[in-house]
Amino acid sequence: MRSATLCLTAVVFLAMPALGTPPDHAEWEQTFADEFDGDSVNSDVWASQHSIRGGEKPEGRWPENNVIEDGVLRQITKREDPPREGKEWSTAHIWTKEFMQKYGYFEARMRYGRYLNNAFWLWRPGGNPRPHFEIDINEGHTPRQVAMTFHFYTYEEGQPRGDLWSTSRTWDAPVDLDEDFHIYGCEWNEKLIIWYFDGKPVRVLENPNAHAPADIRLSTVIMTHQLAKDGADITGLDGVSMDTDWVRAYRKVKDLREPTLPEAERFELPRIVEQDRQVDLTGERTELMTEDFEGAQAGLLPDGWQVGDREPTVEADTASDGKPLLAEENQALRLGPGDYVFRLFEGPVTGRVEIELNAYNPPGRSEGLLLVTLGDFDQSDAEGVKTSYYTGDIGPYIHWYYRGFLSYYTETDKWTHFARRTRGTWDHFRFVLDVSQGVFDCYAGDSGAEFIGGGVFRHRQKAARGIGLRHRGSKGTVYVDNVTVRRID
Ligand SMILES: [Ca+2]
Numbered sequence: 001m002r003s004a005t006l007c008l009t010a011v012v013f014l015a016m017p018a019l020g021t022p023p024d025h026a027e028w029e030q031t032f033a034d035e036f037d038g039d040s041v042n043s044d045v046w047a048s049q050h051s052i053r054g055g056e057k058p059e060g061r062w063p064e065n066n067v068i069e070d071g072v073l074r075q076i077t078k079r080e081d082p083p084r085e086g087k088e089w090s091t092a093h094i095w096t097k098e099f100m101q102k103y104g105y106f107e108a109r110m111r112y113g114r115y116l117n118n119a120f121w122l123w124r125p126g127g128n129p130r131p132h133f134e135i136d137i138n139e140g141h142t143p144r145q146v147a148m149t150f151h152f153y154t155y156e157e158g159q160p161r162g163d164l165w166s167t168s169r170t171w172d173a174p175v176d177l178d179e180d181f182h183i184y185g186c187e188w189n190e191k192l193i194i195w196y197f198d199g200k201p202v203r204v205l206e207n208p209n210a211h212a213p214a215d216i217r218l219s220t221v222i223m224t225h226q227l228a229k230d231g232a233d234i235t236g237l238d239g240v241s242m243d244t245d246w247v248r249a250y251r252k253v254k255d256l257r258e259p260t261l262p263e264a265e266r267f268e269l270p271r272i273v274e275q276d277r278q279v280d281l282t283g284e285r286t287e288l289m290t291e292d293f294e295g296a297q298a299g300l301l302p303d304g305w306q307v308g309d310r311e312p313t314v315e316a317d318t319a320s321d322g323k324p325l326l327a328e329e330n331q332a333l334r335l336g337p338g339d340y341v342f343r344l345f346e347g348p349v350t351g352r353v354e355i356e357l358n359a360y361n362p363p364g365r366s367e368g369l370l371l372v373t374l375g376d377f378d379q380s381d382a383e384g385v386k387t388s389y390y391t392g393d394i395g396p397y398i399h400w401y402y403r404g405f406l407s408y409y410t411e412t413d414k415w416t417h418f419a420r421r422t423r424g425t426w427d428h429f430r431f432v433l434d435v436s437q438g439v440f441d442c443y444a445g446d447s448g449a450e451f452i453g454g455g456v457f458r459h460r461q462k463a464a465r466g467i468g469l470r471h472r473g474s475k476g477t478v479y480v481d482n483v484t485v486r487r488i489d
């Protein structure tokens with residue numbers, strides 16, 4: 001049920017190429033409007049944030065910062081003296097309480113506040129039912145920047161927090177945007193998301209996955225890094241506001257003609273490329289190496305392992321940061337960001353190879369473990385050793401990509417996702433590779449029997465000469481244990 005204020009008379013706009021009307025390539029029906037003509041923000045229509053922003057952010061966002069003056073919503077930045085709930089500043093954030101719409105045309109006539117993130121956006125909240133996404137019609141910054149972004153959240157099974165994927169584009173207006181009002185619009189349909197500035201399309205994106213109703217939001221943020229960059233004093237922000245003359249939304253009745261638009265960009269959301277099993281599992285196994293890291297003195301590496309880069313070490317497998325123990329009184333290989341370790345086989349191996357290991361990849365947005373079979377490289381060249389995980393005749397290049405994806409690399413397709421696994425826990429993997437065919441299958445689970453995906457490398461390795469393990473991310477710790485490599489004949 002929409003509140004009475006939202007049940008506006010349906011107004012059908014025929015093609016009229018004027019500012020403040022929807023694009024004239026379609027016929028539209030108005031579904032929402034607030035002209036901000038009252039004495040105060042209509043609390044039947046808008047909800048307001050009533051809380052501080054987290055972390056080091058300087059502000060809270062309070063309802064009273066939303067003020068209507070002369071038919072304009074002013075979202076005022078204030079100095080809070082004394083500080084309110086620990087924050088010396090405040091800004092504002094409102095959203096439509098009940099109004100949500102899938103697709104349509106959304107526009108607002110706005111004037112920027114300097115050193116603010118001037119945001120007019122559509123939000124599809126998290127929780128169920130999904131999807132969870134955000135269309136930033138504009139997160140503009142003074143003096144002239146228009147910033148148009150699409151965010152999409154994917155969820156690992158059982159994880160309450162989504163992983164964020166974004167595509168952003170900025171466009172500079174020919175005038176200072178805190179000088180006067182301009183119209184920021186967005187047309188959103190099944191196929192496209194089109195951003196408009198004063199009626200002119202400035203960005204077109206193929207709709208990646210936004211097919212559910214979203215609400216309308218107006219908010220500001222103090223741009224502390226922009227202040228710092230300009231050496232500007234935050235005290236100048238007291239009283240600065242983002243001003244909105246009106247917000248309107250429309251639903252498309254019908255298309256009238258093909259619009260003339262800039263070329264549409266594509267944004268690939270991560271997806272799994274399915275692959276059938278490719279490597280025959282039958283055959284006699286010959287062990288090439290096995291390692292449980294128990295024979296190493298903590299802080300050192302066991303015999304046979306070499307430092308590729310930085311400081312890979314062996315350490316006690318302790319339950320920390322919520323990480324479960326793989327086993328009591330166990331040692332494991334520890335890889336900090338950039339750490340790289342490798343171990344060579346006694347001789348080169350062609351054909352099929354089986355690699356089993358336990359791996360722990362930290363949760364979060366950092367990338368994780370890279371597993372590679374090494375080709376030939378010059379061991380007397382320190383630089384060559386450091387980069388041996390990707391130089392020379394390398395083989396399968398398998399990576400615990402950030403955000404729960406397992407990926408492999410090909411020069412044509414770059415990182416290709418072949419499976420998803422939950423991070424932040426020990427997991428058991430078994431890779432079966434055919435290095436001369438350039439294919440692999442991956443099995444996982446306690447018994448290593450569950451086929452979860454595989455890939456085609458598009459290049460073939462003459463021979464595998466060893467394995468490399470590297471933490472490819474920038475944060476967290478990767479652990480590896482119980483590594484066994486076998487040849488299959
Ligand atoms: Ca107005």
Ligand SMILES: [Ca+2]
Binds near residue numbers: 293
């Ligand atoms: Ca161990």
